[in-house]
Amino acid sequence: MAELTDKGRRTRQRIVEATALRILDAGIDGTSLDDVRAETLTSKSQLFHYFPGGKAELVRAVAVWEGEQLLAAQEPHLSDLSTWESWAAWRRGLEEYYFDRGRWACPIGSLTAQMAAADAETAAFLREAWTSWRTRLADGVRRMQAAGHIDPGADAERLATSVLAAIQGGLLLSQPERATWPLEAALDTAWTTLHALPPTTTPPAEP
Amino acid sequence: MAELTDKGRRTRQRIVEATALRILDAGIDGTSLDDVRAETLTSKSQLFHYFPGGKAELVRAVAVWEGEQLLAAQEPHLSDLSTWESWAAWRRGLEEYYFDRGRWACPIGSLTAQMAAADAETAAFLREAWTSWRTRLADGVRRMQAAGHIDPGADAERLATSVLAAIQGGLLLSQPERATWPLEAALDTAWTTLHALPPTTTPPAEP
DNA sequence: TCGCTGTTGGACTGCATGGTCCATTACTAG
DNA sequence: CTAGTAATGGACCATGCAGTCCAACAGCGA
Incomplete structure (x- = not known):
């Protein structure tokens, strides 16, 4: 996972954002990796390629991303x-x-x-x-x-x-x-x- | 489920309270019927005997019970x-x-x-x-x-x-x-x- | 004592889910 | 063009869980 191409970064980001959306209205437990897979048109191996730690790591990435978005939405005020x-x-x-x-x-x-x-x-x-x-x-x-x-x-x-x-x-x-x-x-x-x-x-x- | 003896009512209540506790710190999805079964020393058939609607009905019963407790805790003020x-x-x-x-x-x-x-x-x-x-x-x-x-x-x-x-x-x-x-x-x-x-x-x- | 009804035990099933694995394809640098 | 690495596809596995089913037991009224 050390090296990511642009394409890879985009795919990873797509996964994070889709997962974030799903979690927001179905919760963590209500969001299965298959849901994410379907929504992002990716495969199981991609999820684990970009998030070797599995669902826990994906959730963590979502938390970071959401935190950034939340703070950004309040700027510059x-x-x-x-x-x-x-x-x-x-x-x-x-x-x-x-x-x-x-x-x-x-x-x-x-x-x-x-x-x-x-x-x-x-x-x-x-x-x-x-x-x-x-x-x-x-x-x-x-x-x-x-x-x-x-x-x-x-x-x-x-x-x-x-x-x-x-x-x-x-x-x-x-x-x-x-x-x-x-x-x-x-x-x-x-x-x-x-x-x-x-x-x-x-x-x-x-x- | 129309008729409940005293014993039955007590068992049912035991299930509700144990489930309520578990849900409070593990969430609905984090509370499995097996958890409840183990904690209350009951069997699967009892859960479905007292809550024919399954987990959904049990959760509903928990909500009602917690609502009562919460309001009661605020009385008489x-x-x-x-x-x-x-x-x-x-x-x-x-x-x-x-x-x-x-x-x-x-x-x-x-x-x-x-x-x-x-x-x-x-x-x-x-x-x-x-x-x-x-x-x-x-x-x-x-x-x-x-x-x-x-x-x-x-x-x-x-x-x-x-x-x-x-x-x-x-x-x-x-x-x-x-x-x-x-x-x-x-x-x-x-x-x-x-x-x-x-x-x-x-x-x-x-x- | 008998028999009905409520209570309990626990094995079993089907399915969803997280996670693994290997093969294949697409890029990219040299 | 070629080799190596990243990206992708998807079958497959193990597990945990809700829910089913049937058999056994207990209490109570007649």
Whole structure:
């Protein structure tokens, strides 16, 4: 597997993308190698040629690919997030990513929920993906704090985490409804909190 | 299956609970009937005796059972939620339910995420479960609005949805970390929003 | 005690699936 | 043109799993 020609790289990529799609709406266990084979018009030997580790390695490749796509879909705003406009643009990009083209779940979130079906390496990668995502959001929060738009006393990491939670939870609730409003409602609430945090408000101590 | 003796009911319940546990940390596909058989010291014929519909029916029974348990764990507070104290007690009960006894995920949330692996009937039941849960929370919000603790102009259903999203998203993020803080951070933020919503200038008008 | 019905045991079947293997074809560098 | 390597095809194997079937056992009412 050390040497790949262009053709090989393209075939490999085709396999990864088809598998990613299938996993997104059938889950890891619901995606058989034969499904992938049929969809990509490849043969069993090709799957094992490009992914000697078998299904586990293929799933890992899918996780990496999905992680890249997810982050890319949030750029360039994710790296900015220094103004409310940037946050708004970031949010629009995310909603578009999730709902356009019929993607109704977060690839990374789904995979995390299926961690039991994934191997240890994939689980480790997912942990990194979350950390990376959270950190980028937290950096944005800190930029807002530095600019005086968000209470400097707030914990940026926790705030970022709650925004991610709103996204993931909102998506989960959107699925059975087959509607976008649950995610939007969750994001609206997170939004309100972000905006409400300037120094005038004291966070409640509970429970 | 029309007639069940006490003994039969107990066996059936044993099967349901063991399956529920297994599904919670291995997923539907990661739970084989042989696993269940071994864990419950039953035989194949018993599984199909009590659940003629096979695995699908068993999963359905698990969903119903988990739904009951989840709602029960939130009582009596869930039916109250008319004061901040009641909300706090409700939250404590939930966290206890999720984190004590090593349960690190929401059974209903997990099943929803695995809908692709579930049959249509189970999916329908899950939709109902979410509606029921959301409605109870929304009722609580309305009680708080009536009591003048929350802005009467807020949409109770959407607010309830965002609280549910915080729970589910927080749980998802808690899993890879194997820590409780993500859920707590998400709930804290939802909390802040609830508290921040009262009209700051207009006093509540309520008989 | 008898007989009916619910309960239990476990062998067996058919099928889907991950994975192996070997042969063949297509490229590409020299 | 040729040799070597990557790419591909697809038969084949072993296993695990849902589901079937029949036989045996237990409890309870008559």
